[in-house]
Amino acid sequence: MPISDKEIKLVDKMLGGDRLALARLITMVESRHPSVLEILKGINPKTGRAYTIGVTGPPGAGKSTLVNEVIQAFRKKDNKIGVIAVDPSSPFTGGAVLGDRIRMQNHTLDDNVFIRSLGSRGSHGGLSRATKEIMKLYDAFGMDYIIIETVGVGQTELDIIDLADTVLVVLVPEAGDSVQTMKAGLMEIGDIFIVNKADREGADRLSKEIQFMISLKPKEDEWKIPVVLTSAHESKGIVEVVREIERHKAFQIDGDLLKEKRVKRREEEFFEILSEIIERKISEDLRSNELRRILDLVKNGELDPYEGAELILSKILHHRQGLN
């Protein structure tokens, strides 16, 4: 679908710093507006600058409070920040995390901070796709840092490690089997570990436990995973968190690791785009009577779906001129 003048104007406004235009474009991405592909194509040359930080951990670990503090620290350095708060288990768009969002509201009057919540129900086409596309919008908008906050409950639809340049894992001094299980999965993905609510009993023990688990990990590169103690609600330890993020960023830039990650991501993105334009091509071709007839035969069980698919593919590939 060709992009309309109205949409071009909206993109231009967004690129010029208009927050309302950004908000509208995010909504279009979420609802799979037919021009999404064209919009993303239009902004692509403006992307590639933002650094992405993933923040994950079990529910109740104080992730939102921590993110809030990290935003403030970045703002003091005059960085522009975009936040995507993802809750895959929430059937409401931002409903279940409303309390947390309200806590983040003190940034909403700041023009250089933009926060968006994503629940499963609001994002057609999957959370992972919506998150990636909003990241693109934030990047084009000129965000220096993009923070993706998500609940870490085993393997979820959203693999934060595929999206983030630095992954923060936030844990709290609390026992319980479920936390233990979660930790196992989270141990593998953290670049920086944070023991939040460090004023609680057991913080030192948890910190040592994490240090020990880190020491067992096979070393893939020279990055020494740090463990930072914080009390986010008292703004304690935040300077250290930001310092470690910047250290990890510098480490990855120096060793060309960031470049490698981005090459890999561009490849993945490319195949996703390719699939999408092919899907669109097919749905356009299905408007033709011939392909429509094949679909109907399959729907009624008169034609094997595998044979039908092969038939359509061969028609698209070889008899292109004869269609439409």
Next chain:
Amino acid sequence: MPISDKEIKLVDKMLGGDRLALARLITMVESRHPSVLEILKGINPKTGRAYTIGVTGPPGAGKSTLVNEVIQAFRKKDNKIGVIAVDPSSPFTGGAVLGDRIRMQNHTLDDNVFIRSLGSRGSHGGLSRATKEIMKLYDAFGMDYIIIETVGVGQTELDIIDLADTVLVVLVPEAGDSVQTMKAGLMEIGDIFIVNKADREGADRLSKEIQFMISLKPKEDEWKIPVVLTSAHESKGIVEVVREIERHKAFQIDGDLLKEKRVKRREEEFFEILSEIIERKISEDLRSNELRRILDLVKNGELDPYEGAELILSKILHHRQGLN
């Protein structure tokens, strides 16, 4: 990829009732063996008979115990049963549900019951795809009923309502905000509600609450959603559950609703197969130098991914003869 003689033999064995062959084919599906498409194509003519029951509800509702009892009831009617236990939040294949699986073990010596657990980590290509494909295998194997058990925690990767002919929602008399939230999502999808652990206090109140919520639902068809009280661990109420399943099945057959559902599912399946064979075609074509060069330019950021994708699509479509 053409199917090998060994694989044809495996499929023949499975169709002949060999359980080990079925187990091997399921493993091939889970690990995305290159011949999966051909295998599924091969068994397709043998499918279409099985009736699928989805069982969902919050953790701790006693779903596995209930499924266990329902299996026994179906076995008394000499039905063949296939079970797929899905836990999207589990990073282990069946790890987190090990206890439940052990409870189901009393069927493992029964040749007419087959149980498979799916965790996220074990299933390449997504839980939803793996579940659908294992359903196909069960169907071809001659299962009369396929039971899909999954934890209902908001919207998960696996939408049981898209897969199941009858959806059972299992709840227990327990308060708590999270359960309340869950219920809201579950209320929409249940064809039959089960109040399990009905010997507990609050069972009657919960039953009335569900009845009331059902009464608020806009009626889409003439099916009157029943609420059944069970104590699965004492085998109480199971006969009623099975009776309601069979009643819902008959209701859907009489009103052509089952036929409609299957037409819709065949359509979805068809597009999934189409996407898959196109993806495969592209990855084959990428072996050619020309397409490979485009991919490399995109990976290095020298070519816009959108332009690259359009270039590849136009090459596949129009210059077919010139490739390879």
